[in-house]
Amino acid sequence: MSAGDVVRLEDTNEESQEMSQEMNGKTLSWQRLRRLDSLEVESGKVHGHRGHGSKGVDWWTIMQLAFQSLGIVYGDIGTSPLYVYASTFSEGINHNDDILGVLSLIFYTITFIPLIKYVFFVLRANDNGDGGTFALYSLLCRYAKLGLLPSQQAEDRDVSNFQLELPNNRLWLASRLKSKLENSKFAKYFLLFATMLGTSMVIGDGVLTPCISVLSAVGGIKEATNSMTEERIVWTSVAILICLFMAQRFGTDKVGYTFAPIICIWFALISGIGVFNFVKFDPTVIRAINPMYIIYYFRRNKKKAWTSLGGVVLAITGTEALFADVGHFTVRSIQISMCSVTFPSLILAYAGQASYLRKHNDDVADTFFKSTPDTLFWPMFGVAVLASIIASQAMISGTFSIIQQSLSLGCFPRVKIIHTSAKYEGQVYIPEVNYLLMLACVGITFGFRTTEKIGNAYGIAVVFVMTLTSSFLVLIMIMIWKTHIVIIIAYVLCIGTVELLYLSSVLYKFNQGGYLPLAFAAVLMIIMYTWNNVYRKKYNYEFEHRISPEKLKEIAADTNLCRIPGLAIFYSELVHGIPPIFKHYIANVPALHSVLVFVSIKSLPISKVPVEDRFLFRHVDPSDLNVFRCVVRYGYTDVRNEQEPFEEMLVERLKEFIREDKWLLSIICNNGEYVEGGRAAENVAVVDENVNGDVPSYGEEKKEEVDVVEKAWRSGVVHLMGESEVVAGKGAGIGKKILINYAYNFIRRNLRQSDKVFDIPHKRLLKVGMTYEL
Template sequence: MERDGMTEEERPKVVEVDSTDGYEGDKGSRRIKKFDSFDIETSRFKSDHGYSSKENLAWVMILKLAIQSIGVVYGDLGTSPLYVMSGIFPDGIKHEDDILGAVSLIFYSIILIGLIKYVFIVLSANDNGDGGTFALYSLMCRYAKASLTPNQQAEDKEVLNYRLEVPSRRFRRASAMKSFLENSEAAKYLLLFVTILGTAMVIGDGILTPCISVLSAVGGIQGAASSLGENQIMWISVVILILLFQVQRFGTHKVGYSFAPILSIWFLGIGLIGIYNIAKHDSGVIKAVNPLCIVHYFMRNKKEAWISLGGVILCLTGSEALFADLGHFNILSIQLSSCLVVLPSIILAYFGQAAYLRKHSENVASTFYSSLPKSVYWPMFVIAVLAATIASQAMISATFAIVKQSVALGCFPNVKVVHTSRKHEGQIYIPEVNTLLMLTCVGVTLGFKTTLKLGNAYVLYKFLDGGYVPLFFAAVMMTIMLLWNYGYRKKYEFQLENKVSREALVTIMSNTIHRSPGVALFYTELVHGISPIFAQYVADVPALHSVLVFVSIKSLPISNVPLEERFFFRRVEPQVSGMYRCVVRYGYRDAKIEPQFFEKVLIDQLKDFIHNNAPYADERGEASDHGIAMINEEGVQREIGLVDEAIKIGGIMYLMGQSEVKASRGSGFAKRFVINCLYNWLKRCVRQPEDVFNVPHKRLLKVGITYEI
């Protein structure tokens, strides 16, 4: 059985040890070696736990996840045949063989980037089954002390998923990189900056893709109802987008099962239509598999060929969702659905469109709908609209996963995270982010109105015509994330520098402070030492509960922390009774425990800690004449009895700091503006800590404190 993050074999035991093992004194006075990582760092821990990714899932579950993934992951990627050809040839097709060059570019882009890079390489670079930019960042922070927040603890390495062994053949290279990251502040900042940049770019792309997908699909109605103008198409698209974001609250599980049949029909349909077009119009289009078609295409078109790459890249929109959405599913399920259903259907669709355009190049602006057989036009129109509506699901789910990881690692403001599945902890919904995405997508659709204009947002060559939009969104996201991370780190560093020393704590407790029955959970961000908020509390209220637990909620750079290893206890000071420190460790995918269950587990773990870390009969902790220090059972029962009596009489109260942050005296204008204005404004706009941790308001007491950073 494991307690406090250590197995019975790993827990320090009272044993007779020879002085040559690093203990001082003769045999009669050997001391038990003690450490306390709340105040010091040590690397003398072993990590014997086996490293495991996700649990091995049964094939039935893998197939279910593969089916769900079709409805969630591939929406953007799967609906790209609606608009790619018009994006590549916005001014029409000048040479018949340019079609072969374009489809060859599409084919090799999908194979090299979509299949080889993402499906078989990038998916393998996961963190315990979780994907995304921040998952990679957390993985690097676990292998090297690359985090800018000084809250690492040696005991964290004992957690089940926190294995740090490096394969021997890569050890030298990995060690060099680890040393570089740990010793270079510039490298740490650069790593964080690149991580935030990548995250912001993914979210920026996630805003554009739903708009262009829905506009393209709805635009197909003009082929049969030419009376509808751009404004009507635009407003229909807006209504569809709003409805899509409203169903997100039902969760990935229900959304995936609801959307999967529709997208499965879509992929089957475009694949069969692609085969039909190849057979009817030009089977010679298969020559585009030859990469020389790309060479000839660039030789003929030169500069225009390079510009057309902005349209080619549209065939890969949503590919990053394969990795970012990994936490909602698993690797094998995504690989199966990609290789057996999605990518073959998309490739057949593009080759079929190319075959059609070889005979009807004048219809390139409406390639998808023009290439449909008349008998299936309306059924495919309905399915296309539904598929395009679903298209944004991949990036919406990916955005939820990315934001949750960012929050856990101190790079995004506090938001409400709703876990929508009991079986798969990675399936989440974030109301605030969902609303912001909806408003932004609606605004982009109203601003651009047509697919052709919105396509300019993917071509940096047309920066002024729309290429600035994704960069603008990415800049806004980066600003928010960098601001929050800066304030978060500065607050933590202030607490670390002004923490209450052990000597000061003993002095405070030795004064005549009244101890009333009850258990107080004193929340603090500080992991090492006692937060200065405690000194402020004692100065304002010279009374303490009989049992006081300093609780630090800490996010580890891993995806999950097993429940039995989540609570890590230490005594604050042996001379002060009834005072403990507890670090509650979460992975960035773990759901916060409900208050009632949290209280029960914390108290049970506290009693377990008291029982297994009992004081010795000899208070000095020295061995007896027989070389063994006897555990003071009477003291154990008295200490546990104190906890039981405190809960019975006074119950459990929560103490939290109400912090005000301002720039220190002498700070420059830039720092004062960032901290006093921007950071504080952002802090007021987001959820407060008591809401994030689901603290009962009736049992909450706040202590005001000002941080001058």
């Protein structure tokens, strides 16, 4: 009988009889199956895979999601026609056929990167429906032991979403690479570093997108009036940006249905105007489908052609949103919306602008609005401003989600996360980050003032993230998908070469604004590294100094220890064992509540943990102490807020665990004879033979223990929070002292405390302080 077969039984007397009947005709063997302890009992309740890939989504729902995705996913890449040609031809057009070369570059770049790479490859690497840099990292961490914390548990693999469906071919290369990564500490640190870097770059993208999108859209008003100077355009853009960030706290419920019609109108207008310009000015630009024009373009311009790639790459900004936002939709819905609406609309828009430029070379600085017919100027201007705001909104929301993921995996300092929608779990708002983003956007807009300079900075953030995504994807292809080596080589040669070429081009413009995202990422990386490094040191210190079972028995045997009514929840980050801060607490407060539960909040490398798989319990010996350990497992996108009845859920699961644990003890036998104290048993298996003896009833003992928990729950709950100070140990080097004593403690003091993050009621909170020397 497996852990998944364990069911909750309400009547204790009937329960024992039923279990005796179920065991009739079977015997228990010690040697063949590891005993199911309490943590495994809870984790074994698997009701099937719940990822997006397993959902039987009907076509009508898929089409609805495809429509909604237009308003969420494509705002950034959809507004790129506002500034691509202006950024590419920053010094003007030297030869008329250069337009064909650039159009050909744009066509093949959009085809290779967003369409082929992301839609048909990267979207397959989703983590139970969720995407982004952390999704790729989590897949690798689940398949190989790449985590840096000693918090892994065998029971985690029983969570339904944790499991990976793996093919069985080409195992040699996969196992070789897996072994190399698991045995290399450098590889583990490098993968974590790359994940942090990708996260920092996406956040940098979230800063630059509002600046360049709003500035480009507002700049179009120069075509209608000469009184609109550059100064006024900058101030107007700043005002729009401030309003945009101030509105974030209200949330974006029903955001898909609200924004999708506007983006649909936007795509209809740019594609319609593109067709109009294509027919009216120069239909021969269709020749750009021939890649030879790219070669001719590079022959004529040489170094200038290479540096202009930094402008061409802006045509695929926001592509990462295809993957990052897949959790709100499905893979199929995004594939449909990209292939049927976004891709053809963008190609028509760029082709139309190229046709116009073939006849009006001098209008390249304001290509978008110059190529718009006069009768459509004001409607186009209004929709452009709205579309740029939507593009900004998508990246701002994405930044909030990414920081939430970083926080849950211990890679970002504690910040307050507010869930703005009860319907859409992914919609979060982070006040501190929102205001920092606003200040950064306002500063960049005032400092750079033009889209050309911002475009230089923007390109680096975009290409860096894409290159990191490709690197992670190659590892997934080899280790998890077991993809044929020929396909992997073809992917690296085609996609990897294109991205590295673009990366070399955008890095060349480092001193022309390209330093901005790298500087921004460097600041974020320092913060993330400082927090993660000390967080791991602190965890390892607690792990090495955790209280032993013998020490706990000494505490329990202390006659000076008095018991008081009530249930105490002691929070700790330590997954294995009891933290040393508990010994410090007992030494100063020699009193123990009638029921004590050590709760460890643990983040698994998956997006969501089903509620029935969330709580793991273990009864701490001696059993009459009524002390339990509880690991509460969350995914990196799971909701944790005051709307979730955490206390009530914990108590109900605890009572359920007691019932099941007592039943397990009642069926454990030794050499064919049932014995009490079954906790000592290590191995149990069921085989088809007769059982000698009767199963004793543990109904009364179970009922008494459940009653104790219920009584303690009614007497009141107290939350005990360990607030440990950390300092560098004696003899530590100057670098370690600066890292821990100054950098980490400065960040910790200026951010949210744990009780605010977990929404613990202040009236029932008791903090226990202790200093760790690391």
